Amino acid sequence: NFLKQKNVYCDAVYRAALGLYIGELNNVLQMYASFQGEGLASAIADYKIRKLQGRGITVVPQPDCHAAGLDVLDGILAEITDLLKPEAEIAGLQFPRGTILIGPPGTGKSLFAKSAASRLGLPLLCADWAGLISPVPGESVANLKALLQSAEASAPCLLFWDDYDKAFASADLSKDTGEEKKLAGMLLTWLQDRTPPVYTIVTLNRINQIPPELKRRFDRTIFVDLPHEGARHDIFGIHLLKYCGAIPNWSDRDWKILISEYGECTPDEIGKAVYLAAVRSYRQGRTRQITIDDLLYQRKQFTPANIANPAQIQSIRNNSKFALKASSDDRSKWRVEPDPIFKTMLGR
Ligand SMILES: Nc1ncnc2c1ncn2[C@@H]1O[C@H](COP(=O)(O)OP(=O)(O)OP(=O)(O)O)[C@@H](O)[C@H]1O
Ligand SMILES: [Mg+2]
Structure with a gap:
């Protein structure tokens, strides 16, 4: 109600302000008078954290x-x-x-x-x-x-x-x-x-x-398991955006090769490979222009942890059989159907 009186109508700000005393909130609103909406909400959240710093957090x-x-x-x-x-x-x-x-x-x-x-x-x-x-x-x-x-x-x-x-x-x-x-x-x-x-x-x-x-x-x-094909595509997208300013306009065929070559890789390994590809392209005078070849080259420079040590990931998976999965089934166009021979072996 106090926030409504102050003409603040934003759910994110309401959430951030919960737990503050009215007087305190008033001060904070004055301090961040130039902020609005989400910006104001994160300023309030920062204020709360600063209050707690040095107390074991x-x-x-x-x-x-x-x-x-x-x-x-x-x-x-x-x-x-x-x-x-x-x-x-x-x-x-x-x-x-x-x-x-x-x-x-x-x-x-x-x-x-x-x-x-x-x-x-x-x-x-x-x-x-x-x-x-x-x-x-x-x-x-x-x-x-x-x-x-x-x-x-x-x-x-x-x-x-x-x-x-x-x-x-x-x-x-x-x-x-x-x-x-x-x-x-x-x-x-x-x-x-x-x-x-x-x-x-x-x-x-x-x-x-x-x-x-x-x-x-x-x-x-x-x-949280290793990413499926659709997730791998999105993870590449996020990291490419960071270094190229936009997601490169590669053909579906190129994307499929890339996604397949990075099978068994963790998001962390994908992020690092994109970073190293960005460094390489920069040093070759192609700043912000990462190519598929840069990424395929990077893929050859390391062995994914899960290929080096498959027993470890399998044991983590076995241990987590009953847990909910962090990502639902892949419904993207990048999804690769399991091999028909493999399906027959499973009796499906
Ligand atoms: N889902 C994702 N999307 C995009 N990038 C990711 C994703 N997951 C991880 N990364 C990249 O990998 C880095 C490391 O991830 P993170 O520290 O969250 O791993 P973790 O699961 O906590 O690992 P650990 O078990 O070793 O603590 C991130 O900083 C980010 O660059
Ligand atoms: Mg961690």
Whole structure:
């Protein structure tokens, strides 16, 4: 209502302003008087994060690009947006707790979490275990408590635990491991009880790296697999746009060759190859003019991690059989039907 009195009619600003006192909001609006709409929303979100800096929370840099090919995750963002509307509360719908993102390295888990915050116009609080865990007895617990309080104070917000496995890998909850066990227990209770709208995103490589009781606290566990053909096309598009200013006008035939040659590559490997192709074209006096040949040349310069070590990706996949997939089936024109012989072998 206060914002309406100030003639602000923008959902993104309403979301960003939640959790601020009226007086504070008034000051912020004066400070950013020249901003409007989405710009104002992100200025408010930045203000909230600055308030929290130095209290056990790290500020993550803006993502280098948008995460392509993760349409199921995009749908979840739309759901969060709807659940932050006052109508959701009236309908008795509780705010969701969060999502676990699992998958092999370089598939866009961290990238998605970072871009989610800016797309939702919410502050992103990034917790890091290295900063939390202290050798001084009792200090780690106090740090975590302060962090969770800050998250609640800046709600609605995203609380992001990147590479969660690195912290919990050694924390066996069935054994008394002292401090770490206390931390894990505290987090479990918090996830169970808390009411302010804090959306928790956890990223890790394998689901068996976190205790099942923690997994149960989340609404969804989502598996981010290697990109299919359509997603590979879009990932190339995003990175090419970055270095060429536009997506090159290549023929479908050329695109198909490129997409096929980069099969088994992670989005991270695709992004790096486009970068190196951009460097090469620049050094050859063709700034911003990446060709298909540049990219095919780059492809020959490395062995994708999943070809070098297929057992690793297979074991991650086997572990994630029951998780929802981050991207739905490929319906793009780039999709390649599985080999008919392979289909016969499967009895289809
Ligand atoms: N879906 C995507 N679309 C476009 N680029 C992507 C995508 N996923 C990853 N990338 C590129 O790869 C880089 C690394 O991705 P990211 O850090 O998100 O991987 P990750 O899944 O978190 O890996 P890890 O498990 O090692 O933490 C990104 O900064 C981006 O350049
Ligand atoms: Mg990551």
